Amino acid sequence: MNEPMIVLLGGVAAxxxxxxxxxxxxxxxxxxxxxxxxxxxxxxxxxxxWAMVAVFGVAFLVGKxxxxxLFALTSFWCLREFLSLxxxxxxxxxxxxxxxxxxxxxxxxxxxxxxxTLFAILIPVWAFLLLPVLAVLKGETEDFLPRTARIQxxxxxxxYCISHAPALLFLTGPGFxxxxxxxxxFLVTVVQLSDVLQYVFGKLFGRRPVAPRVSPAKxxxxxxxxxxxxxxxxxxxxxITPFSPLQAAAMALAIVVSGFCGGLVLSAVKRSLGAxxxxxxxxxHGGALDRMDSVCFAAPVFFHLTNYFFAA
Amino acid sequence: xxxxxxxxxTRFLVGxxxxxxxxxxxxxxxxxxxxxxxHLDTLILWAALPADLRRTTHPVAARDYWGAGPIxxxxxxxxxxxxxxDRQGGRGALAPMCQALARGHSLILFPEGTRxxxxxxxxFRAGLxxxxxxxxxxxxxxxxxxxLARAYPRGAILPAPLHxxxxxxxxxxxxxxxxxxxxxxxARGAVCALAAGEGR
Numbered sequence: 001m002n003e004p005m006i007v008l009l010g011g012v013a014a015x016x017x018x019x020x021x022x023x024x025x026x027x028x029x030x031x032x033x034x035x036x037x038x039x040x041x042x043x044x045x046x047x048x049x050w051a052m053v054a055v056f057g058v059a060f061l062v063g064k065x066x067x068x069x070l071f072a073l074t075s076f077w078c079l080r081e082f083l084s085l086x087x088x089x090x091x092x093x094x095x096x097x098x099x100x101x102x103x104x105x106x107x108x109x110x111x112x113x114x115x116x117t118l119f120a121i122l123i124p125v126w127a128f129l130l131l132p133v134l135a136v137l138k139g140e141t142e143d144f145l146p147r148t149a150r151i152q153x154x155x156x157x158x159x160y161c162i163s164h165a166p167a168l169l170f171l172t173g174p175g176f177x178x179x180x181x182x183x184x185x186f187l188v189t190v191v192q193l194s195d196v197l198q199y200v201f202g203k204l205f206g207r208r209p210v211a212p213r214v215s216p217a218k219x220x221x222x223x224x225x226x227x228x229x230x231x232x233x234x235x236x237x238x239x240i241t242p243f244s245p246l247q248a249a250a251m252a253l254a255i256v257v258s259g260f261c262g263g264l265v266l267s268a269v270k271r272s273l274g275a276x277x278x279x280x281x282x283x284x285h286g287g288a289l290d291r292m293d294s295v296c297f298a299a300p301v302f303f304h305l306t307n308y309f310f311a312a
Numbered sequence: 313x314x315x316x317x318x319x320x321x322t323r324f325l326v327g328x329x330x331x332x333x334x335x336x337x338x339x340x341x342x343x344x345x346x347x348x349x350x351h352l353d354t355l356i357l358w359a360a361l362p363a364d365l366r367r368t369t370h371p372v373a374a375r376d377y378w379g380a381g382p383i384x385x386x387x388x389x390x391x392x393x394x395x396x397x398d399r400q401g402g403r404g405a406l407a408p409m410c411q412a413l414a415r416g417h418s419l420i421l422f423p424e425g426t427r428x429x430x431x432x433x434x435x436f437r438a439g440l441x442x443x444x445x446x447x448x449x450x451x452x453x454x455x456x457x458x459x460l461a462r463a464y465p466r467g468a469i470l471p472a473p474l475h476x477x478x479x480x481x482x483x484x485x486x487x488x489x490x491x492x493x494x495x496x497x498x499a500r501g502a503v504c505a506l507a508a509g510e511g512r
Contacts, residue, residue, distance in 0.1 A: 080474065081475065083472075084474045084475035090429050090462055090465035093462065093468050093472055094468070097469075101470065
């Protein structure tokens with residue numbers, strides 16, 4: 001099972017090597033203040049990519065337990081970033097503490113356990129009902145609905161949605177045996193490559209912004225170029241999945257589109273909170289949620305499409 | 313060892329990184345004063361300082377909380393090097409702080425004297441003014457702790473892991489002829505200004 005994974009990770013490393021070399025050449029050639037800043041940011045991003053690929057590569061090779069823990073930690077950091085920027089009141093402390101200390105471990109325990117029904121309703125049903133109860137007991141009615149909704153949103157996005165990525169590990173079906181990690185690899189690679197290619201195409205050819213007030217950096221040229229590129233790579237990866245080449249292309253396209261939507265929606269959320277980045281955890285990228293925003297939307301979509309059409 | 317563990321735990325849960333806006337970290341005698349919203353404030357402000365400054369910087373902690381029970385006492389006195397004071401002690405309560413200042417060390421002070429639940433600090437008590445008069449060599453550095461009222465409010469058992477940032481402002485000093493109340497209000501204003509500039 002590990003053999004294709006090693007080949008794939010080797011491929012990613014080769015890709016990053018090319019990126020690093022390109023970055024080095026660019027930093028020699030570039031002139032001007034703005035250009036230098038862009039290249040410095042690009043190189044910081046590439047260095048951070050090495051670190052992220054190393055961490056996730058090790059987790060994928062070691063196995064399910066470590067991978068689930070890693071995604072749980074990712075949810076933790078994303079939830080922290082989201083709620084740190086979001087205005088709540090001291091009276092919301094109990095709801096926030098329960099989100100962190102109860103719902104993150106519980107949700108990821110359900111992933112590890114493969115208890116799919118409870119996994120699917122724990123946060124949309126049980127947390128949804130429990131969180132406002134915890135807040136209402138404090139008796140503070142000011143902004144009650146916005147406060148409660150913010151915490152529910154935070155938990156849905158950063159824990160529930162992200163947990164659908166490692167949940168791919170418990171799907172079973174014809175042609176799935178030993179391929180669950182490869183499905184996860186497929187999702188993460190297509191999402192992240194789509195982000196990277198959209199960034200590259202946007203920087204090179206971007207003219208017409210999709211939603212200038214939300215995110216001036218997202219352009220139609222970037223979306224189409226990057227999206228098609230990532231879809232093509234996804235189709236080329238069909239041999240690691242239970243899909244045919246055409247199905248793999250369709251899945252990759254679904255991932256690209258939902259990932260783009262995730263990035264756009266979370267940009268709007270971020271701007272409505274008056275911030276540019278979610279945090280400063282990953283050099284050049286901003287916060288963890290800046291890297292996970294597309295995964296938040298793409299993971300549940302990919303999980304349910306795969307589950308509905310391919311899993312038994 | 314325990315100090316490192318506490319700092320690592322603090323960083324993991326609430327971040328607590330420093331943002332030096334009005335001054336740079338420097339090995340000179342200072343009295344840091346900040347808004348007070350939670351029991352974590354002491355630890356977070358202390359942990360936000362660079363390691364070499366921590367050794368000679370003592371948080372001022374209320375004896376009725378930090379002196380109660382062997383574990384809290386151990387953390388406050390042995391790990392953080394805190395100076396324990398009686399909150400109701402009047403002027404005599406300042407003696408242990410003056411001793412630390414006399415040795416050339418720095419202090420961390422919460423001039424409200426009690427934890428508030430709002431983002432902005434309440435009125436400051438006179439202690440800060442007395443210390444400033446008694447020890448004019450020490451720089452008075454305002455600091456603002458963001459998010460702590462949400463992360464660890466009164467009565468909560470566990471702190472919630474919200475990201476907390478410590479902003480340090482420009483030093484200030486009592487001016488000649490400035491009334492005590494005016495100075496305290498100006499000091500409070502300096503902390504509030506950091507809160508406004510905190511933004512995101």
